[in-house]
Ligand SMILES: Nc1ncnc2c1ncn2[C@@H]1O[C@H](COP(=O)(O)OP(=O)(O)O)[C@@H](O)[C@H]1O
């Protein structure tokens with residue numbers, strides 16, 4: 001876990017050195033508490049969703065801190081994608097509520113809903129790219145929809161392709177790209193409109209281990225550089241161990257266990273969590289080649 005550890009004095013900027021000791025003491029205590037409070041970016045309160053007679057999501061409550069990589073893990077059919085569609089406002093829950101930064105968002109409609117959705121990026125296992133468009137055309141798509149002018153759009157697309165490491169593929173057709181390169185196009189497109197959150201639904205599940213490693217490294221790097229929140233859905237504990245700070249374990253539509261990744265790895269409390277841990281390699285400094 002790479003969370004910084006602060007001593008209270010180290011939180012004070014140099015400019016405070018002219019203050020007397022008592023004032024500096026008070027100031028550093030205040031800074032310490034501010035640092036300890038983690039802002040909740042996404043909150044789900046008792047969210048449920050039925051499809052016909054299937055209870056896909058069952059009274060799920062969840063808090064995702066701003067600027068973290070949060071994992072949701074479970075077997076196929078556990079309800080992960082259904083939960084993600086509710087979190088990303090693609091679908092409304094039957095009951096319960098979704099909040100972003102304390103604002104209730106599951107009840108939004110029309111332009112207000114669209115505006116919120118524009119601040120979210122999504123990537124999937126099967127990339128969901130337009131085969132009729134080349135690389136730059138795919139990345140440009142959300143910017144065209146948002147009405148960006150031609151010159152600004154060209155600059156932004158070039159910047160995004162550079163960011164994900166495929167600047168040289170700008171004019172390539174998708175059929176000429178590897179799976180990893182396609183996922184980089186999808187990531188560039190997802191980040192085009194400066195989202196606050198990136199949702200990843202089994203984004204590395206179709207990739208070989210080496211490509212999985214490079215995409216996870218990229219996601220982790222982008223999360224830190226752009227200071228976005230990442231919700232990462234997977235059925236692989238190795239992926240969670242490689243990049244997530246916190247994880248929620250889903251089974252039959254419910255979250256059966258959640259907490260810091262290290263804690264769940266060390267002391268899984270439920271059968272579902274233990275099952276996810278099966279076959280996991282022994283702890284080491286790096287996971288899937290990604291250093292924590
Ligand atoms: N649009 C839908 N219509 C009907 N059933 C659905 C729909 N979406 C999901 N389900 C059902 O809900 C359950 C959870 O599915 P899903 O959220 O896709 O799980 P996961 O992503 O964990 O594999 C499954 O039983 C699935 O068949």
Ligand SMILES: [Mg+2]
Pocket residue numbers: 080081082
């Ligand atoms: Mg799914």
